[in-house]
Amino acid sequence: MRIAVEHRSVYRFTQPQARIVQMLRLTPCDTQHQTVVSWMVGVDCDARLRDAVDGYGNAVTMLYAEGPIEAIEIAVTGEVLTTDNAGVVRGAAEPLPPALFLRTTARTAASPELAAFARDVSDGTGDPIERLHRLNQALHARFRCVPDVPDTGLTAAEAFAGKAQASRDLAQMFVAAARTLDAPARYVSGYRLDHMAQCAPHGWCEAWVAGLGWIGFDPVTGMSPGDGHVRVAVGLDADGAAAIAGRRIGHGDEELAVDVQVDRLGNEE
Template sequence: MRIAIEHRTQYRFSEPQARIVQMLRLTPCDTQDQTVVSWLVGVDCDARLRDAGDGFGNSVTMLYAEGPIEALDITVTGEVLTSEASGIVRGSLEPLPPLFYLRATPRTRASDALFAFAAESIGAGDDRLEQLHALNAALRQRFPCVPDLPDAGCTASKAFEAGRKVSSRDVAQMFIAAARSLSVPARYVSGYRAEDAARSAPHAWCEAHVEGLGWVGFDPSTGLSPDESYVRVAIGLDASAAAATGGMRIGQGQEQLAVDLHVDQLGGEA
């Protein structure tokens, strides 16, 4: 599938900023089933951009801008070719061992209620892949019609117990917390999914490591594994570690953030 992406992030400041430093996790990497045809990251002010990589193997762009800055627009445009892999991640850069992804973070610690839900969802079988698919489907059933929304900083356990107004990133973190509580390495994935509607945030899903298969994707917002309509961009222990943008600014005043995102299917490998 050929997928076109337009992603614009707008920052507006109530007072001019003296300096801005941002780490942008906005560039997908090539894998066996994902090829970046074209990709451009641009800004609307005088800034330095430096391409690098982080400890998870993500492609990152460091942005440095000197003030006074009253507004900042970051734009991403590109096309990616994908192929169906039944959710299995093949050919990705893996600088860290799977056991690293058993590490809990403040946002992915499982409460007693979430652990009990995970244990009940997987049933009595011992096939690990089937258990993870059952957990994925159970989260979809409990939280149907989950949208892509900006990160509100919620933890997996708090979102699970609140039971309402959850986003794709919330249910992804629930899956991660539940999987790790069952001693399964799991990680967060940020990226794009081809749909007709425009959205205000990237899509989120997760991956779990299955012995004999490697990393396998699960999307609890659909109850299925990612297919060729997904573009995988960044991974991390939780949503914070794979955020599309993050950094610091030197200056007073308030910040407003707006995101405009369009992901369109263009067709096959033409």
């Protein structure tokens, strides 16, 4: 499938900023089932951009801008060819061993309730992959999914106490729960085709299954990601894969507006 992505993030400041430094995880990498045809990260003010690869193998872009800056827009446009591989990730840069992803973080620490939920759902029966699918479906069934909004820092444990959650929170809950079942799990940030405007990148997750490798799970659909997902960054939690991490030097408040459009192009396979 040929997928077009447009992702705009606009920061507006109540007072001009002297400097802005941001780390952007906005660029997908090629895998066996995802080929980046074109990709552009643009900034609407005088800024210096530097590309690198972080410790997780994600493509990152450092953005340095000097003020006075009243607003800054980071615009991503690109096209990616995808094929469906039933969620199995092949050919991604994997600089870190899967066992690292058993580590828990503040945002993915399971509450006793979430751990009990994972235990009940997995039931100790079936293959590891079946258990993970059951977990994915159970999260999908338990929560009403709401549109993504910019990150508020909700933890998996907090999210589990609610009823309706965005993709980011569902993914963090999966990650937290899978780790309690001794499955290495990580957060994935990217884009998902659904023909609707969104206000944040899409979040899902991957779990490691011996013999198969990293397998994607998307609790929003209750299924594994297919050719409608574009994988951008992975991390131990949503912070580790955040699209934009930034610091500004200057007073006043900021307002962030995000617009994500993901569309299918043409009809080719």
